[in-house]
Amino acid sequence: MFEYLFSQYRNYPKIDIILEIIGAIFGLWSVWLAKKDNILVFPTGLVSTFIYAYLLWQWELLGDSMINVYYFVMSIYGWYHWTRKKGNQDEFPIAVMNNKEKRIAFVLFTGTIIFVIIVYFYFNKFTNWYSYVDTFLTGLFFVGMWLMAKRKIENWIFWIIGDVISIPLYFAKGFTFTSLQFLIFTIVAIYGYLEWKKILNNSTIQEAQKF
Template structure:
């Protein structure tokens, strides 16, 4: 079973395997910190996504590469956004999406899809079914990251959907470690949603 899962790594450069494992460790830390509504979600996430930006470029998953670069940028934005306070009161606590944010999310999803399709078409990368899936996942994760930076509980729903789709995609591409990472991400995301939901309910009491 282990040989079946990880046999593809025998032809990989050692440094790529080390980088992937390092990124996974920081990725798991980042998702756990997000679950706990902890500001360390962002610095750990920056390390994770910075490494994956490079690796995904090497693996020719352009959509996911772009989203990881976007994660890096949005992590700095979220880091700033989460720390904003007025008289020691957090300005942007956990909340649900507003009507305007729903419209913005839809627009961001559509624009992301169009942009990634254009990139894949220009570079002639629609050569495998994973390229089409990567395009969809990129749109889902773009919106999810934007909502997380704004501390909206709905971000967890998008992470769960995107993670579930990513598990078979990365396995099919031969990146078993990353596929397992997304499986763990999915589990943590479910608990993250439940924990944030509990926080919202406590505020109403």
């Protein structure tokens, strides 16, 4: 079993294996902190996304690399967004998407897929089945990260769908550690959604009691 899961690492540079493990650990830590609605989700995420952006570029997985560059930028934005206060209260607490944000999410999803398709055609990367899945995943994860930075509960739905697809995808690509990371991501994302929903319901009750 061990040979089946990890034999693909036999010819990898040791530094890449070490970096993938570190990136996976920080990625898992970041998702756990997101579940807890803890602002440290962003600095830990910055470490993970920086490592993965580099590794995925080395592995010529352009769509995946672009996702992580985007994550890096959105983590900086989200870090700033979550720190904003109104008095002693968060200016942007956990909330649901409004109609304007739904339209933006649709445009972001569609625009991202079109952009990735153009990039893949330009670099002639549509050479196997998972290149096509990459384009769809990039759209999902772009929207998921934007919604998390905006502190919208729907971000977890996009993460869960994308994580479930990524488990077999990364295993097929030969990156077992990353595949296992996405398996854990899926579990944590489900609990993250439930925990955010509980926080949102409690805040709604508190607001109603004021009146």
